[in-house]
Amino acid sequence: MNIAARTAKPADGITPELVAEHGLSRDEYQLLLGALGREPSLTELGIFSVMWSEHCSYKSSRVWLKKLPTEGPQVIQGPGENAGVVDLGDGQAAVFKMESHNHPSYIEPYQGAATGVGGIMRDVFTMGARPVANMNALRFGAPDHPKTKHLVAGVVSGIGDYGNCMGVPTVGGETNFDPGYNDNILVNAMCVGIADAGRIFTSAAKGIGHPVVYVGSKTGRDGIHGATMASAEFDEASEEKRPTVQVGDPFTEKLLLEACLELMTEDAIVAIQDMGAAGLTSSSVEMADKGGVGIDLELDRVPTREEGMTAYEMMLSESQERMLMILKPEAEKIAERVFRKWELDFSVIGYTTDTAHLVVRHRGSVEADIPLAALAHAAPVYERPWTKKEPEAIVAAEDVPAPNSTLAALEYLMGSPHLCSRRWIWEQYDHMVMADTAQRPGGDAAVVRVHGTPKGLAISCDVTPRYCAADPYEGAKQAVAECWRNLTAVGADPLAITDCMNFGNPERPEIMGEFASAVEGMAEACTALAFPVVSGNVSLYNETNGVTIPPTPAIGGIGLIPDIAHMATIALKRPGDVLMLLGAESGHLGQSLYLQMISGATRGAPPPVDLDAERRAGDLVRGLISDGCLSAVHDVSDGGLLVAIAEMALAGGLGVELDALPAPLLPHALWFGEDQGRYVVAASPDQADAIHKAAAVAKVPLRLLGKVGGDSIALDGEPKLSLAALKAAHEDWLPRFMAHG
């Protein structure tokens, strides 16, 4: 039934069915009655339902999220605002966050993904930052699932069209295909902006009698109950939820961006918040609550694009490209002039008050009058029961068959959906606009120059879902470590992370256990690597008919390169350079892509991360890069050592001649094992001594791998694999997959 079509008059008939439709449990409704002291009106019920939804209230995750480290000397603003803020020196700050748009993207991939990108950019420019880079982390179902191709096409074009039109480069990301996402894809979008560290805008509405100003697009009936939808499982009827997906207009958002940044140069704004999930409700409640003031809204003044919208609909609409601001009273005229110049709606829709209530008026009557404390602080918080997963047994390398040909196995892996080139995706994203992209997609981390300076911001998104599925604790730890490693591999000092915690239904103890373990793993890695969490988002209920996604704690990290003249890339550059491996090897094949290829399934414990060794290897590599000792650097991750070497060869168009392997480890375990904390580096032979010495001092194992040269991958005892053949295999899969319907 269509709740939205009902009128918002004080309801005398709040039935248990109506409460259930609003996603509130019986106990939660009792809590609501207690907080309000009476029966709610329909509008009030709607307001409570979105504010208390999992999406807005974090009621299942909150107790766990407290365990994450959020502080450090570089942190200007940790979790709790629209985005996190870290110091870049010279009075500059990076503002960044990652957010999920999973449920809408499955139902309507183009608009779902597009509005996810739009939403995360608003979170960033709301704080006074100009967005300078977008990233995304995408998980799709198995390639042979009938919906996968349609979802890939829609999501990629939605992300591209929005970011491209905004003129913000989409500089990278990651994409996985796994049957675990067949009915619940994940679309996690990240945005990074640059702001003046002394001019960060926040959302606390201070002062009484200040105008509450609505700017941006008009309000329509789209997206009503989006937050509630994102807080429930899918079933057969989920396709019918298409009307709850918002529709994006990147052109309006571009105008909104420029108008907001223009107004922010004036002394006009007290507080600002974008209208994202739960729209006007969430933005007004959060601003008033944080500032300790009340707020009165006059909905007749809300610009609408449809006739006859009710208070209920206006409060719950998730129409895009809208902002709410509290202005200094004398600044109304200036603000209006700026927004009119950019041809945007501008309307004073209310005032801050000293009542500590949210009061909503429409057509002469009071549609809602709620104590803000009830909405914001009486919200339920759950310590849900959880059970820990039995860790899988370690797979012994001896129990994994060797390939007939190492290079044939390499060629197969490099052409597989897991490791093939993502060029088909990123060429649809404008990754060069703003003319500061110093490292394009395809490397370990993207790098954008901080405009007008030699500094570079390195950005990477990481998680390996199959590791997390086998062991959420080690998997989450690995995700943080890999992100730190990727930033290190381009020469950046890792600064901080944002996260997108994608999990199933938290009401099931095994899912809650995955979440709890993942948080603990992240916390341990973040602490050990001094890599705090400054913003993030939790997306639960990613399941359909009881089938859940693999636990997917996606990590988005940023780092700072003092001067991009000292930036490393993965591409091999000079014939004759020596190739070395830094980091310890044990030949861990459990959960490896090689094992998946050879046995048809993933199994075993994932590779453990030794955080102490991780830090030593990373600090060593970063130092060598900054000293100019290395000509190429690549971290070893998915697929193992030989895959890392092949990627470096392809990126540089230069072959390698590899030495014989040391005994006693098995060759296939050395070439394809996914041991953590390792880097492949290339250097001119005259640097080799210095590198050996530095590695010895840092207690980081070093092994000579071979030398750069030729146009093939050459391995003792096997016919060479030409780069041309490897490239064809690597580039072929995705375009071919997407071309054939």
Place this chain on the structure above:
Amino acid sequence: MKASVIVFPGSNCDRDAAVALEAATGQAPAMVWHGDSEIPASDLIVLPGGFSYGDYLRSGAMAAHSPVMREVVTRARVGTPVLGICNGFQVLTEAGLLPGVLMRNATLKFICRDVLLRVERNDTAYARRYVKGEVVKFAIAHKDGSYFADDATIERLEGEGRVGFRYCDEHGKPSDGANPNGSRNNIAGIYNETGTVLGLMPHPERLADPALSGTDGAKMFLSLVETLY
């Protein structure tokens, strides 16, 4: 050289163009808002890339009717050099300053990548730093970049030598494989009759900085400075 960059609602390469111009000329160009009907005295007017008016109706169609465009057309008619990059090229065709139209790419997808171009002539203010026949690397980033005109127009453009840049392979051959978007005759950029107005889909301003991935685009701005002082 005094340059003006026109800013439409939705322009997003205006800053990139300004940075490249300033690097070449030593002075920041004037940024002219689309609603203005006056443009300061300029030796060069640039219509930048982006999504003016969100590409609503057709790419460039609405911007072509902006108040400022009447003045751009007037200046172009008296010989002021006008450079339209990407969306700026689309605006120039919609405004009637250049013939033809930019259609949806043959792949129907947005494409962002480096491309190779053959410099077809170097006797204009834009190209004197290039060698005729030289192969240069610029970047493209567009969804509507497939140049189309009827046979007679194409014949006239070719006959009059008005094709300025053509997509080509590394040997300078304008092959099908080197044509990223389905443009007729691999056309990447064309001039007006006098060689003063240039519409170009690829972005010279994106490969104009040694710290990024190439500087072939910088030569266009240096050519302009050399010619226009």
